[in-house]
Amino acid sequence: MEKAREIILAKSAGFCPGVKKALERVRKLAEGGQGPVFTLGPLVHNGQVLSGLEAEGIRAVESLDELKGKSGVLVLRAHGVTPEVETQARGLGLSVVDATCPxxxxxxxxxxxxxxxxxxxxxxxxxxxxxxxxxxxxxxxxxxxxxxxxxxxxxxxxxxxxxxxxxxxxxxxxxxxxxxxxxxxxxxxxxxxxCKPSRDRQRETVELCRSADLMVVVGSKKSANTARLAAICRRLCPQTLFAESAADLDAALVESARRVGVTAGASAPDSLIREIVSALRRLG
Ligand code: SF4
Missing domain, CATH: 3.40.1010.20 (4-hydroxy-3-methylbut-2-enyl diphosphate reductase, catalytic domain)
Structure with a gap:
């Protein structure tokens, strides 16, 4: 009898502590009623999460120029900024919250x-x-x-x-x-x-690659840490798929695999990871 396909999800898959904290912080600020909440750059590389945040009154801006004359709260995201940008931000008149990851x-x-x-x-x-x-x-x-x-x-x-x-x-x-x-x-x-979360995520990905015949990397192609996970997988695993959504899964590749490892970048939301894992099971 043919053996069933195994799907192994990395324990570390999903938001890292820095991104989680930044998200909690902006949501609390949006509930706090201090006016609109802006983030300098997107908090995560995921359109669905960003649309959800917009609906909660949290908007990503690309540059400080967009905030001239505005009131509300500006959040510096987990990636951090240069001291000059921080000084400029504080000079805008908005209340500034520094969510740079420790x-x-x-x-x-x-x-x-x-x-x-x-x-x-x-x-x-x-x-x-x-x-x-x-x-x-x-x-x-x-x-x-x-x-x-x-x-x-x-x-x-x-x-x-x-x-x-x-x-x-x-x-x-x-x-x-x-x-x-x-x-x-x-x-x-x-x-x-x-950082330890990145180290753990990469070590776990290496470990999964040892036994998987297909690795699926979940996350955005714009995310540097996700691209690094994909590079590790391409080096160590016979087949690697980069999935920004379930539509990126190659059915023939998935069907030919017996052991599928799933890893995800630090800004990949749980909803996306669940979507991919369910699609992998369906393809089975
Ligand atoms: S330093 Fe590590 S934990 Fe902090 S935001 Fe970056 S990836 Fe996440």
Whole structure:
């Protein structure tokens, strides 16, 4: 008899604590009646969740210019912002709530502590990502963003350099990048600022890849941490599907798999994860 398909959902799938807290905070503010609530950038990369928030009176704006002359509350999201943006935000006249994740704050503090001592900074992360843009703003001397060891090879030599990680960075990429920098500079301080929730999520994904013949990565293609999970899966699993919705599931691939692992990015809502898992069961 043919064996039934197994679907194994990662325990870590779903919102990370930083995103969860930021969501709770904006919802409380919206109920508090202090006027409209704005977030600088989307709180999560999911259209459904964002529409739900809009219906609750919480609107994402792309830039502070959109808020000129407005009243209400402005929330700085979990990714954090540069000190300059924070100062500008506070100068707008709205009430500002800082929902930067404490684990992102830890990385910001590491950058500013060593920058104040004259260290150059290398951030191992995605140059265009909001968290990294925020971190760059805390550096004082020269600052470089590299995606991994290959880009680190092109860095100049340093007298003294501080290296930090984007909180969602892959452990292996960070370790190899640090090795390259250490081989070329004598005075290197390393702050491993990868957050525990990201570390756990990635380790669990690696573990699932060992036994699954198909991995499904749930989340938005715009989300950097979800893209990292997909990269891990593509490296370690014979087949990987990136699912922003159930429509992205390739029926033939799913039907040919015996053991399906499901992992999800830090901003993937439970409703989307449930939708994907139900669709995987239906396809069985
Ligand atoms: S991924 Fe980590 S650092 Fe970023 S918001 Fe979530 S818990 Fe905080």
């Amino acid at each position: 684990l992102v704050k830890k990385a910001q503090n590491a950058v500013s502590r060593y920058a104040a001592q004259g260290y150059d900074t290398v951030i191992v992360g995605d140059a265009g990502h909001a968290e990294v843009i925020g971190l760059v703003g805390y550096a004082k001397e020269r600052v470089f963003v590299v995606s991994g060891p290959e880009e680190a090879e092109k860095l100049p030599d340093f007298d003294k350099v501080s290296v930090v990680a984007q909180t969602t960075q892959e452990e292996d990429v960070f370790r190899k990048t640090v090795e390259v920098i250490k081989s070329r500079s004598k005075n290197v301080v390393v702050s491993d600022t990868i």
